[in-house]
Amino acid sequence: MPKSALAQQPHWKAFASRRRDPTTKREAVLKTAAELFLEKSYGRTSLDDIAERLNITKPALYHYFHKKEEILLECYRWGTGLIEESLTEIAGSAGTGLEKVAAFVYSYANVMTVNFGRCVMRLDEGDLSTQALEEVRTYKRKIDRRLRSFIQEGIRDGSIAPCDPKIAAFSIAGAVNWICMWYEPAGPLTAEEIASQFARTLTQGLARRKPDSLRRAAPAGPSAD
Amino acid sequence: MPKSALAQQPHWKAFASRRRDPTTKREAVLKTAAELFLEKSYGRTSLDDIAERLNITKPALYHYFHKKEEILLECYRWGTGLIEESLTEIAGSAGTGLEKVAAFVYSYANVMTVNFGRCVMRLDEGDLSTQALEEVRTYKRKIDRRLRSFIQEGIRDGSIAPCDPKIAAFSIAGAVNWICMWYEPAGPLTAEEIASQFARTLTQGLARRKPDSLRRAAPAGPSAD
DNA sequence: GCTATATCTTACCGGGCGGTAAGATATAGG
């Protein structure tokens, strides 16, 4: 069962005693659910699976959630909350549009290495009810608009080359979103490494900058962090 | 291949007559299956769904496939075949590493707008048997290695700035892979537009290449890059 | 027409899983 030794203590300890804080237990359910959803997908994760990992039985889950889908939705909400947090501060910060994009990528990439963050982009929206789906979709649109506005800002202030902001945003967001598909906490790459190189590559590009064509009028490159 | 979304006669016509070419029918099953898998996911698509869209009944499908999973695997195979096609020619072509990466992105992005291509990256590998999964994984690794080698080539020939090829490849591949998550044939963006801007943005970056001091003044036309 | 064969349909089974009913059990408060 214990996948990696380094991991935090198992969530089922929250259920060791009956009179333990119910809020803690609810969170424990959510965390193990998120784990399993990422391991096996929502569809292939049964309520029995979740219960088993928590050392309880399926019906006990219904003390904290009404339906399976509610667990899923709460995972989405937790994840979007994380994204929201990191994005609001960027929007308020100063800097060119390009710098904001870099900051966006750095920050967003970090969230994509956290389980709840990964859930937001990796889990299948089709498992949500139409109402919940609308909620999630609305939030995702918000993220996209945020990024797109940074790009437009950059085009206006001259830090970003003219382009279709919509496609550019899809490109950048896609690269970052995809992190949730391959990132593994136990893997060789740290979140920090990924985030910083993504921020650089996606803004500056792969291509080598030719020093002769550059005027050092521009004060250094935008650094992410 | 008609580009307009409206065209393309429905696949169920392949089953109009009993004595129609079985190969055509098999392909018709595959194509409608791919459609449905992309619309509803593999898990939520029942064999009855597929059969219904083909105006036949479920057991008829078993004349062409042994199990549901086989249909899925064949979708993967068709898709990887498409990718293979477009990648081999690039590898052989001349040019700098950076140019090859650009060609890779352009070509690969185009495949990601075709149903079978989308299946490869969008469908859940967890629905495959361990054996089939190994096959698909192997193929995906091959793609990744190809891209990574282009990047390394570019670093060597000086067309690409020094970086970790592994992370860079993840970044680029991710952006392109994600296309299959949002692209819609009936949507406003054409495959051509997407592919060409992706190729440019991902190699050259967002950042304005030539830092001309004019900030607001319209740069009178050019910047055609 | 008649027959052989591939093709397709109707009817059905069984397992997995979300969800529920009803009863057991632990704990706080008196």
Next chain:
DNA sequence: CCTATATCTTACCGCCCGGTAAGATATAGC
């Protein structure tokens, strides 16, 4: 201790869906 209450378990239902059995039907070749 005793009781009230929240918490958890055992047992079970019903639906969905992949897969199968067995029989119907269309078509080619004679």
